[in-house]
Amino acid sequence: MVKNRKMLLEEYLETKKNLVDRALEEYFPERDGFSSEISESMRYSLFAGGKRIRPVLCVASAEAVGGREDAVLPIACAIEMIHTYSLIHDDLPLMDDDDYRRGKPSNHKVFGEGVAVLAGDALLTEAFSLLSGKTTGISPEKSLSIIHEISTAAGFQGMIGGQVADLRAEGKEVGMEEVNYIHINKTQALITVSIRAGAIAAGAGKDDLNALSEYGRKTGLAFQIADDILDIESSREILGKNTGSDEDSKKATYPALIGIEESKKRTRKLVEDALSDINRFDEKALPLRMIARFIAERKS
Amino acid sequence: MVKNRKMLLEEYLETKKNLVDRALEEYFPERDGFSSEISESMRYSLFAGGKRIRPVLCVASAEAVGGREDAVLPIACAIEMIHTYSLIHDDLPLMDDDDYRRGKPSNHKVFGEGVAVLAGDALLTEAFSLLSGKTTGISPEKSLSIIHEISTAAGFQGMIGGQVADLRAEGKEVGMEEVNYIHINKTQALITVSIRAGAIAAGAGKDDLNALSEYGRKTGLAFQIADDILDIESSREILGKNTGSDEDSKKATYPALIGIEESKKRTRKLVEDALSDINRFDEKALPLRMIARFIAERKS
Numbered sequence: 001m002v003k004n005r006k007m008l009l010e011e012y013l014e015t016k017k018n019l020v021d022r023a024l025e026e027y028f029p030e031r032d033g034f035s036s037e038i039s040e041s042m043r044y045s046l047f048a049g050g051k052r053i054r055p056v057l058c059v060a061s062a063e064a065v066g067g068r069e070d071a072v073l074p075i076a077c078a079i080e081m082i083h084t085y086s087l088i089h090d091d092l093p094l095m096d097d098d099d100y101r102r103g104k105p106s107n108h109k110v111f112g113e114g115v116a117v118l119a120g121d122a123l124l125t126e127a128f129s130l131l132s133g134k135t136t137g138i139s140p141e142k143s144l145s146i147i148h149e150i151s152t153a154a155g156f157q158g159m160i161g162g163q164v165a166d167l168r169a170e171g172k173e174v175g176m177e178e179v180n181y182i183h184i185n186k187t188q189a190l191i192t193v194s195i196r197a198g199a200i201a202a203g204a205g206k207d208d209l210n211a212l213s214e215y216g217r218k219t220g221l222a223f224q225i226a227d228d229i230l231d232i233e234s235s236r237e238i239l240g241k242n243t244g245s246d247e248d249s250k251k252a253t254y255p256a257l258i259g260i261e262e263s264k265k266r267t268r269k270l271v272e273d274a275l276s277d278i279n280r281f282d283e284k285a286l287p288l289r290m291i292a293r294f295i296a297e298r299k300s
Numbered sequence: 301m302v303k304n305r306k307m308l309l310e311e312y313l314e315t316k317k318n319l320v321d322r323a324l325e326e327y328f329p330e331r332d333g334f335s336s337e338i339s340e341s342m343r344y345s346l347f348a349g350g351k352r353i354r355p356v357l358c359v360a361s362a363e364a365v366g367g368r369e370d371a372v373l374p375i376a377c378a379i380e381m382i383h384t385y386s387l388i389h390d391d392l393p394l395m396d397d398d399d400y401r402r403g404k405p406s407n408h409k410v411f412g413e414g415v416a417v418l419a420g421d422a423l424l425t426e427a428f429s430l431l432s433g434k435t436t437g438i439s440p441e442k443s444l445s446i447i448h449e450i451s452t453a454a455g456f457q458g459m460i461g462g463q464v465a466d467l468r469a470e471g472k473e474v475g476m477e478e479v480n481y482i483h484i485n486k487t488q489a490l491i492t493v494s495i496r497a498g499a500i501a502a503g504a505g506k507d508d509l510n511a512l513s514e515y516g517r518k519t520g521l522a523f524q525i526a527d528d529i530l531d532i533e534s535s536r537e538i539l540g541k542n543t544g545s546d547e548d549s550k551k552a553t554y555p556a557l558i559g560i561e562e563s564k565k566r567t568r569k570l571v572e573d574a575l576s577d578i579n580r581f582d583e584k585a586l587p588l589r590m591i592a593r594f595i596a597e598r599k600s
Binding site for chain 1: 338342385394395412413420424425426428429431443444455460465468478481
C-alpha cells in the first residue's frame with residue numbers, strides 16, 4: 001500500500017516526538033530527596049503531551065541538510081524545555097492566568113505558584129546546561145554559536161520581549177505593528193531558531209542556512225496566525241455561537257485585525273512562500289515541506 | 301602614608317564594583333520602543349546598589365592565578381545577572397513576599413508582578429547570551445565548560461534547588477541537614493562557581509582550581525551564616541530588643557539552630573580554613589584573602 005501524505009506526516013511526527021520524549025526522560029528522570037518536588041513539577045509540564053513542534057522542526061532541519069538526528073537531539077530538547085518554561089510562566093495568575101493547559105491543570109494549580117515559577121526558571125537554566133554539556137560531534141565553536149542564537153531568540157529582544165508586549169496589549173485595541181511585534185518575538189523567534197540551530201549543528205552552508213531561516217520565519221508566523229484562527233473556530237464550534245467581535249477586536253491577533261478569511265489567505269501565502277524558500281533542497285526536506293503544509297491545514 | 305588593610309580592601313571592592321557597573325551599563329543601555337519597559341525593569345534591579353560580591357570574587361580569582369580582569373568581565377557580569385534574577389523572583393509575593401530590597405521598593409512593586417517575573421527570566425536568559433557571545437581570549441572549549449558549570453550551579457540541583465527547599469522550610473522547624481542543603485545550594489553554589497569560572501577563564505591548573513573551589517565553598521557558607529547573624533543583630537539593634545527565639549527557631553539558619561555565638565565561631569573557622577586553602581598562592585591572591593576576612597567581620 002502506498003502511504004498518502006497525511007499518513008507519512010503522522011508517522012514522522014510520531015516517530016520524532018517519541019525520540020524527543022525518550023531523550024527528555026533520560027535527561028530528567030524522577031528524583032528522590034530534596035529535589036524530588038521541583039523535579040516532579042518540571043516533569044509534569046515537560047511531559048504534559050505537547051506536540052513537540054519545535055524540536056521536531058529542529059531535527060527535520062538538520063536532516064534536510066544531511067545531518068543526523070542523534071547529534072541534534074540535546075539541542076531539540078533544550079528548545080522544548082525553553083518553550084515549556086515559557087508556558088508555565090505564561091499560565092501564572094500574574095500573567096495570562098490560565099488554569100488549564102492541554103486539558104490538564106496548569107503547573108501552578110498542581111504545585112503552587114512559587115514552585116511553578118521555580119520550575120520554569122529551572123527548565124530555562126537546565127536548557128543551557130544541556131546545550132553546554134557533552135554533545136555528539138558538534139564543535140565547541142558551533143555549540144557556542146547555537147547557545148548564543150537560542151538565548152538571544154528567547155531573551156528580552158525575542159520571546160520575552162513578545163510576552164511583555166502581549167501582557168501590555170491585553171484589553172487594549174492594538175494595531176498591526178504591535179501584533180506583528182508580538183508574533184515575531186513571542187512565537188516566530190523560537191521556531192526560527194529551532195530550525196537554524198538544527199541546521200547549524202548539522203553543518204549547513206550559508207545559503208542553505210539563509211533559506212531555512214526564511215522558511216522558519218514564514219512557518220513561525222503562519223503557525224501563530226493558524227493558532228489564533230483555530231482558537232476562534234474551535235470556540236465557535238464548542239459554544240455554538242460567534243464569540244463576539246468586541247472581545248476579538250481587543251486581542252492581539254490577525255483574525256481580530258483583518259478577519260478570519262483574510263487571515264487564512266495570509267497563512268496559505270506564508271506557507272507557499274516558505275515552501276519555495278526551501279525549493280533548493282532535495283527529498284531530505286520532505287518532512288519540512290509536510291510540516292509547513294500541516295501548519296496551514298491543521299484542525300487542532 | 302601606608303594604607304591599612306581596611307582601606308586597601310575598600311579601594312579594591314570599589315574599583316572592581318565600578319568596573320562591573322560600567323560593563324553592565326554597556327551591555328544593558330536604556331532602550332526605546334517595545335523593549336523599553338522590560339529593559340527598564342531589568343536595569344532597575346541590576347543597578348539597585350548591590351555590593352557585586354560574586355563578580356568581584358570572579359575577577360579576584362582570575363587575578364589570583366595571573367589572569368586579566370577584562371577577559372573575565374563578561375563572565376563576572378553574567379553571574380551578577382543570574383544573582384539579580386534570583387533576587388527579583390525571590391521577592392515576589394508568591395515567594396518570600398518582600399516589598400523592599402536594599403532600601404528600595406522591590407521590582408514587582410514598581411513594575412508589577414508580570415513584568416518582574418519576565419525581567420528575572422530575561423536577566424537569566426541574557427546571562428547565557430553574554431557567556432556565549434564574543435569573549436576576550438577564552439577558548440570555545442573553556443567558554444562551554446564555564447557555561448556548563450554556571451548553569452548547573454544555578455539549576456534545580458543548585459541555586460533553584462536551595463530556593464525550593466527554603467520555600468518549603470518556611471514556618472517549619474528544620475534540622476541541620478536541611479539548613480545545610482539550603483545554604484549549600486541557594487548561596488554557596490553560585491559563589492563557588494563565581495570563583496571557579498574566573499579561575500577556569502584565566503587558565504588555572506587543576507591544583508589551583510581545586511584550592512580555589514575549596515576556598516569558594518567555605519567563604520560561600522561563611523557568607524550565608526554571617527548574613528543570618530547580621531540579620532538578627534541589626535534587627536535587635538533597630539528594634540532595641542531580642543527578636544524572639546520562637547521566630548528565630550523556625551528559620552532555616554545556623555543562628556536559629558546553634559545560636560549566635562556558636563555561629564560566629566563557625567564563620568571564623570570557615571574563613572580560617574578558606575585562607576589556608578589558598579596558602580599556595582602568592583600576593584596576587586591578597587584580594588581573595590581580604591574578602592574572606594571581610595565576610596567574617598563585616599557589620600553591614
